[in-house]
Amino acid sequence: MLLRRIAFVFICLTLTIENGMAQQNGPAWKGQPGPATHFYDAVSTYVNPVLPGDHPDPTLLKVGNDFYHCGSSFHFNPYLPIYHSTDLVHWKVISRVLLPAHSGMIADRPGSGVWQGAITYFYGAWWIYFSSGGQWFSKATSPAGPWSAPVRVKENAQTGPLGYDNSIFVDDDGKPYMVIKNGQKVNRLQALGQDGQLADTVINLDWINAHLQYSWAEGPVMCKRNGYYYYFPAGDVSGGQYVLRTTTLTADSSKWERLGDFFKPITDPDNTFPRPNHISAPVQLADGSWWTIGQSYEKRGNDDWSGMGRQTSLYRVVWEGDRPWGEAPASGPVVKPALENNNTPWRSVHTDRFDTDSLGPWWHFLTRPAAAAWSLTQRKGWIRLSPDSGRTHLLQKETDHYYTAVTRVNVNDGVQEVQGGIYLTNGKQSVYARLYYDHGSNPRIVFQLDTARREMPYNKGKNVWLKMERVAHQLTGYFSTDGKNWQQLGAPLSAVAIDKAQPDFNSWVGTSVGLFAEKGPADFNFFVCKDGFSALPAVGSSNYYGIRKIKHGEDTGVTNVSPQGGWLMISGVDFGTAGEAKAVEIKGSAAKGGTLELLTDDLTTGEKIAVVQVKPGDRLLSTGSLRKVSGQHDLFVRFPTGSAGDITIQGIRLLRTGK
Numbered sequence: 001m002l003l004r005r006i007a008f009v010f011i012c013l014t015l016t017i018e019n020g021m022a023q024q025n026g027p028a029w030k031g032q033p034g035p036a037t038h039f040y041d042a043v044s045t046y047v048n049p050v051l052p053g054d055h056p057d058p059t060l061l062k063v064g065n066d067f068y069h070c071g072s073s074f075h076f077n078p079y080l081p082i083y084h085s086t087d088l089v090h091w092k093v094i095s096r097v098l099l100p101a102h103s104g105m106i107a108d109r110p111g112s113g114v115w116q117g118a119i120t121y122f123y124g125a126w127w128i129y130f131s132s133g134g135q136w137f138s139k140a141t142s143p144a145g146p147w148s149a150p151v152r153v154k155e156n157a158q159t160g161p162l163g164y165d166n167s168i169f170v171d172d173d174g175k176p177y178m179v180i181k182n183g184q185k186v187n188r189l190q191a192l193g194q195d196g197q198l199a200d201t202v203i204n205l206d207w208i209n210a211h212l213q214y215s216w217a218e219g220p221v222m223c224k225r226n227g228y229y230y231y232f233p234a235g236d237v238s239g240g241q242y243v244l245r246t247t248t249l250t251a252d253s254s255k256w257e258r259l260g261d262f263f264k265p266i267t268d269p270d271n272t273f274p275r276p277n278h279i280s281a282p283v284q285l286a287d288g289s290w291w292t293i294g295q296s297y298e299k300r301g302n303d304d305w306s307g308m309g310r311q312t313s314l315y316r317v318v319w320e321g322d323r324p325w326g327e328a329p330a331s332g333p334v335v336k337p338a339l340e341n342n343n344t345p346w347r348s349v350h351t352d353r354f355d356t357d358s359l360g361p362w363w364h365f366l367t368r369p370a371a372a373a374w375s376l377t378q379r380k381g382w383i384r385l386s387p388d389s390g391r392t393h394l395l396q397k398e399t400d401h402y403y404t405a406v407t408r409v410n411v412n413d414g415v416q417e418v419q420g421g422i423y424l425t426n427g428k429q430s431v432y433a434r435l436y437y438d439h440g441s442n443p444r445i446v447f448q449l450d451t452a453r454r455e456m457p458y459n460k461g462k463n464v465w466l467k468m469e470r471v472a473h474q475l476t477g478y479f480s481t482d483g484k485n486w487q488q489l490g491a492p493l494s495a496v497a498i499d500k501a502q503p504d505f506n507s508w509v510g511t512s513v514g515l516f517a518e519k520g521p522a523d524f525n526f527f528v529c530k531d532g533f534s535a536l537p538a539v540g541s542s543n544y545y546g547i548r549k550i551k552h553g554e555d556t557g558v559t560n561v562s563p564q565g566g567w568l569m570i571s572g573v574d575f576g577t578a579g580e581a582k583a584v585e586i587k588g589s590a591a592k593g594g595t596l597e598l599l600t601d602d603l604t605t606g607e608k609i610a611v612v613q614v615k616p617g618d619r620l621l622s623t624g625s626l627r628k629v630s631g632q633h634d635l636f637v638r639f640p641t642g643s644a645g646d647i648t649i650q651g652i653r654l655l656r657t658g659k
Helices: 503-508
Strands: 011-016 059-063 066-070 079-085 092-098 115-122 125-131 135-140 167-170 176-182 186-191 218-225 228-236 239-246 256-261 290-296 311-320 323-326 383-385 391-397 402-411 418-425 432-439 444-449 452-457 463-471 474-480 512-518 522-528 543-545 547-552 555-560 566-574 583-590 594-600 607-615 619-623 632-639 647-655
Touching (some): 059 115, 066 115, 079 125, 092 125, 167 218, 290 323, 383 391, 383 512, 391 418, 402 418, 402 432, 432 512, 444 463, 444 474, 632 647
Antiparallel strands (some): 011 583, 059 066, 066 079, 079 092, 167 176, 218 228, 239 256, 290 311, 391 512, 402 463, 402 522, 418 512, 444 452, 543 566, 566 632, 583 647, 594 632
16 A cells, blocks of 8 residues: 555665675564574575576586586587586686687587586596587596596497487496486486496486487486485476486386476466476585576566576475475575575676786687687787678677676778677577677668668767667667767667577577677777666666565566565676766655665675665655775665665666766
8 A cells, every 4th residue: 555655756866885884784584494594684595597598408516515517508619618606596607618629529500519518526537528429528627627628438339329418427436327318219327437438338218208208308317315316307498307216226117216297386477487497416405405406498478588598597406205396486586595605796797898818708609710710919908809701709698688788899990891899699690689880981880680770870980889778678779989978879679589489499599798890800998788877777686585576657666565674686787997986876766765775796795885865755865975886796775674665766877976
C-alpha cells in the first residue's frame, strides 16, 4: 500500500563522494540458513549466473582451497582460458592453455576449434584434456601456466574413437580415468597412466544410452561419495541432466542404478535459465556441502537472450541419503558457499587502457591471423589493430544486458578508407553491430546493425571518441570530439537479431563485444565497457538482496522490500582515472527519506564512497567530503533500514564536476 502512495517523480540528484568504511549496522535475517547470517549487511548471497555470458561445457576442479574452471572455447583464441576462484562465485582468467602458434590442428571457423577443456590434477601435475579432431592434453606445474605444447592421446581399436566432451575422474586412490564420449551411443571409461595416455582396459558403458534414453548423453562427469560412483550425463545442448550410480567401476549394467533427473523441478515462475545441464563433477567443501556449476541458455517468454550463449550458474547439490539432487534454478538471491573471496571482482567485461606491453588474458580473437595483427609497442598507451585484409577484431565475452562501451580511435591520415570502432557480434558472426569512424574521402561516423544504418559526416580530424549504449535489447550510438560532450547518432537500433536464439545454435558460441579495424590500421587509446559517466540502470545489477523491480510507465526502478534494508551491486563500473569522478548523479524518488550508502567492491570490506541523506519531498542531499576513486570497481548501493519501498532508484551516473 505504501508503494501505491509514492509519487513516481524521478528526479536527478547529486551527491558528493566521501571517505569512510562500510559498517555492519543492520539486524541479522532469521529466515535461512542460520540465525547469525547477515544477509542485509554482508554479501552472503549471489544471483546466477556466476559466469555470465558465453561459458559452455563447464568443468570444475577443486585443489585445496582453490577452484578452477575451463570449458569449450571453440574458435575463440588464445584457446582454453583457465578461470580461478576461491568462493565459487567470483572468477577471473589467470591463463590460456593453447596459443595460436600451437594450434595448427584447429579449424579456424565458428563452431570449430577447441571443445571440452577438462582441467584436472593427478600424479602431482596439472593437466587439461581437450578435443580438436581427436583428444589432446597439455600439462603444467601451475594452472597459471605456462602450459606445454599439446600431446595427442593415442587411440586404439579396443577403446575406439575418443570423441569430444570427455572429462577426467580421479578416484579416491589417486587413479585417474578418462570419461569417454563419442556420438550418441558411446560412453566408456579407461584409466590414464603416468604419461597421460590411456592405460589398462576400457570399461564399456555403451548400454547407458543404447536406446537414446538421454538424447546424446553428452558431457559425462563423475564423482564419488560414501562408496558410490556417480555418473552424470547431459541430454543435449538444449537441456536435460541425469544421474546413475554404482559401487564398483564395471561394464555390467546390472551393477548400476539409474536415478533419473538430477535437477529438482523448477517452481520459480521468474526463472530465466530453464533446463540447466552439462554440469561439472560436484565437489565437496570443508563444511560438508556439495556444489556444481552448469550451463543454460537465458530466456523467459519472449525475452530471449539465447544469443549470449550458454551461461554458467552455480548450484548446490543436496543429498537424500545417497541420492544427489541439484537444487532447481531460482531467479533471485541464493545463499552462497561458506567460502571467502580473495578480492576478485564479479565477472564482467574488463576495462583496458592498453598501458602495458602484454595483452590481458580476458581478450580473445576470432581468427588465428587476427591474433597476430595487433601491437602495444608501436604507440605507447595505445593498441594498434592492423588487418592484413578485411576486418580484424579484439573482443571479450559479453556479460551484461545494460552497459555503455566507450573507446577513442585514431587513424593515420596517410591510409585511406580505414574503419575502426566498437563491435558487437553474435557467435556465428552473421549478425553484428558496428559503431565506427570511417576515414576516407568523405569521413563520417557510422552506426550499423544488419540493414539498419545511421551515419553523420565527421570533419573534425582523425581522432574521435565513440560510445555504444546498451539498454536491454536497444543500442544507441554516440560520438564526441573530447570524450565528455556527446552527440547521439540517430535513433536507437534493436539488437534482438543478435540477442535471440540463432540458427544452428549460434555455432555453439555466444556474443562478444570489443574493438575492430578494417581496411587498414587503427589505434585505440582504451576500451571501457561499463562507463560510470554514462547511465547505470539499477535494474542492471549483477547481485542484490532485499530489493525488487518497480515499473511505472516507461520507467523502471528498484526499491527495498524489507524494513531491514536491502542492497544491489552493479558490477565492473569504470570510475575513470584518479580524481576524474567528482560526484554522482542519482535518478530516483523518495517519500519519507533515509540514508542511502554507496560502496565499492564489498559491503563489509569495501570503501564507502558516498552517503546520501534522503529527506521527505523527493529530495536527496549529499554529505561528506570528496574522495578520489578510480579504475574499475563493483558498485554497491545500500538502502536504509526502517521502512520498505520508500526510496526508489532508477539509475546512477558519475560526474566530472561537483554539485
